[in-house]
Amino acid sequence: MNDDTTELAEAPLSKRDFLKGAATTLALSTLPLAARQALAAEPWDLVVVGGGSAGLPAAIFAAERxxxxxxxxxxxxxxxxxxxSSGQLSAAGTSLQKAKGIVDNPDLHFEDVLRISKNTVNRELVRLAVDNAPDTLHWLLKLGWRPLPEHPVKGSGHEAYSIPRYQWGAEAAMSVYRALEPVVIRLLQQEKITILTQTQVTDLIPGPAGSVAGVTARGADGQKTDFRAAHVAITSGGAGGDPIAFEKLNGAPLYCRMAxxxxxxxxxxxxxxxGGYIRGKENYLGNDGAVLLDTDYPSPYSAGVLTNPVDRAPWEVFVNVAGKRFVKEGEPSVDVREHAVLNQPKHRYWIVFDQRILDKAPPLLNGWSREQIQAAFGKHHMFFKGESLAALARWAGVDAAGLRASIASYNRNQAKGKDPDFGRTHMPLPVAQAPFYAIRVQAFSILTYGGLAVDDQLRVARKDGPPVPNLFAAGEVLGKGNLSGHAYVGGMSLTPALSFGRMISQKFIDV
Ligand SMILES: Cc1cc2nc3c(=O)[nH]c(=O)nc-3n(C[C@H](O)[C@H](O)[C@H](O)COP(=O)(O)OP(=O)(O)OC[C@H]3O[C@@H](n4cnc5c(N)ncnc54)[C@H](O)[C@@H]3O)c2cc1C
Structure with a gap:
């Protein structure tokens, strides 16, 4: 763990972080050492490590008790x-569904998660998540959070649910934040919660009989303070802010800087x-790809590719580094596309097309005009152009013989209107008229798949003994690979984060 708070305090936030963060969330000033020491003098019922999606409900429900x-x-x-976060929440048996005549319940939600993940999730954790998701949604509704009017839906960005149980607000996850913030402000004003910002928890203090006695934290001035607590909740998120920690917990590089x-x-x-241990890492899966800005890892995100046939039918050909097609372009299953890309070297591929396709097809990149795409060739690191397929392959770093063979075969199939290799049906034009183009697409995860094992009361589990009795964990620190398995199951990160944070304080701690 990098516990150098000076570096963290100065960690460069992107413009997007700054604009969204500074404009919309409650900023609190850091406390000088003497004030921190005064806080350290009193024993706390609960110390929450990280005030985000899971930490805020944990703090709110404990303070309310x-x-x-x-x-x-x-x-x-x-x-x-x-x-x-996109703020997409999934819950079954909700008042929102009932109002629209949708019949659903947590058992059906559970079955759908098993279906989508092909039974690769941690069943105990998913059961806890789906059983408690409706209460979380109803709590948010009570606080003023509202989904878009046409919701709930089955979803299309991830593998679809079989029943509409998926919803988000007009401002994505900021809609959730806006519901929580007034409660936090009220509890701060009532002095029921204390929040220490720019302070990194670096260690846990061991207590008697395998318990924890509190935490050690380092302020922005570099000084460490011990805080004593009857319970500690670890809600510090995943590892998407650190390429080394991310790779340790995912077994794959952090390609994109977005977490x-x-x-x-x-x-x-x-x-x-x-004594806790990690599970879920083996379930790592990237999305089906986007264009990154450059070749550095982690790279800033640059553009989304419209690979989902719900958004746009395919005109181009997708090839891997060997120049070979590897998936049906326009494959309707998001999960099939994601797994196909996962099997490609470095989880990347190239979208290949020619001038006629560029001129005639609807733009391939989300929010980009045809002119913007055309202008990116020669300027953007991920856009390649060649007067022949061989020249294109050289620039793009793809095997030239493989690319020529794949395009020749595709063009023959296109002329016959039949694709025996992948069963593609939408093939409006051959890839035949120079100049030829390629855009490199990178699949990546911004979420952390490996995380802390916990028991059915969200206590940190140990392989060689009982769980740590007063140490709890919730949120992405539990590992996406446990709640979503070897798949992206809609809403199965944020909803459990909110639910488990709430449940730690509502059900599992003694106050
Ligand atoms: C772009 C994006 C889109 C997403 N969309 C969805 C979606 O639509 N649906 C869905 O289900 N999930 C989605 N997710 C995932 C989901 O939002 C996250 O998994 C979830 O919000 C994580 O909650 P958390 O409480 O674990 O972490 P966070 O909300 O990130 O909170 C962790 C907090 O801990 C603090 N912290 C970290 N280390 C320390 C330390 N040592 N000491 C003190 N504090 C510390 C951090 O500063 C942070 O404030 C998305 C994620 C991203 C990045």
Missing amino acids: GASVLVIEGSHRIGGTLDR YPYNRGAGVELGESM
């Missing part, structure tokens, strides 16, 4: 990933220091 709550937050503000930069895998290390 009369517990003394200290939230220790590494960044300059609360909210964590809620500033950038909350303060989430650096600290929670897993804290849990491990008490």
Whole structure:
């Protein structure tokens, strides 16, 4: 874990982080050492490590029960990933569904998660998540959160649910944040919650009989303070802010810089220091790809590709580094597309087309005009152009013989209107008229698949003994690979984060 708070306090936030974060979330000033030491003098009922999607509900519900709550937050503000998450929530048996005559229940939700993930999830954790998702949604509704009017839906960005149980607000996850923020402000004003920002939890303090006695945290001034607590909740997110920690927990590189930069895998290390262990890493899966800005890892995101036939039928040909086609372009199953790309070297592929396709097809990149796409060749690192397929292959770094053979075969299939290789039906034009173009697409995950094992009360589990009795964990620190399996199951990150944070304080701690 990188616990150098000076570096973290100065970690460069992107323009997007700054605009979204500074404009919309509650910023709190950091406390000087003497004030932190005063807070350290009192024993807390609950210390929450990280004030984001899981940490805020944990803090709110504990404070509402009369517990003394200290939230220790590494960044300059609360909210964590809620500033950038799409905020898509899934829950079954909700009042929103009933109002639209949709029949659903947590058992059906559970079955659908097993179907989509091909039974690769942690069943105990998913059961806990789907059983408690409706209460979370109803709580958000009570706080003023509202989904888009046409929701719930089955979803199309991830493999679709079989029943509409998927919804989000007009401002994505900021809609969730806006519902939570007034509660946090009220609890701060009532002095029921204390929040310490720009303070990194670096260690857990061992207590008697395998328990924890509190946490050690480092302020922006570099000084460490111990805080004593009856319970500790680790809600510090995944590891998408740190390429090394991310790769350790995913077994794959962090290709894209998009996660909350303060989430650096600290929670897993804290849990491990008490005998906790990691699970879910084997389920790593990237999305089906996007265009990144450059070849650095992690690279900023540049553009989304319209690979889903719901959005756009395919005109181009997709090839891997060997120049070979590997999936049906326009494959309707998101999951099939994602797994096809996962099997390609470095999880990347090239979208190949010619001038006629560029002129005639609807633009391939989300939000980009044809003119913008044309202008990117020669300027953008991921856009390649050649007067022949051989020249294109050289620029793009793709095997030339493989590319020539694949395009020749595709063109023959296109002329016959039949694709015996992949069963593609939409093939409006051959790839035949120079200049030829290729755009490199990278599949990636911004979510962390490996995470801390917990028991059915969300206590950090140990392989060689009982769980740590008063150490809880919720949110992405539990590992996406456990709640979503070897798949992207809609809403199965944010909804469980909110639910489990709530449940730790509502059901599992003694106050
Ligand atoms: C772009 C994007 C889109 C997404 N869309 C969806 C979606 O539509 N649906 C869905 O289900 N999921 C989605 N997710 C995932 C989901 O939003 C996250 O998994 C979830 O919000 C994580 O919640 P968390 O509480 O674990 O982490 P966070 O909300 O990030 O909170 C963690 C907090 O801990 C703090 N912290 C970290 N380390 C320390 C430390 N050592 N000491 C103190 N504080 C620390 C951080 O600063 C942060 O504030 C998306 C994620 C991203 C990035």
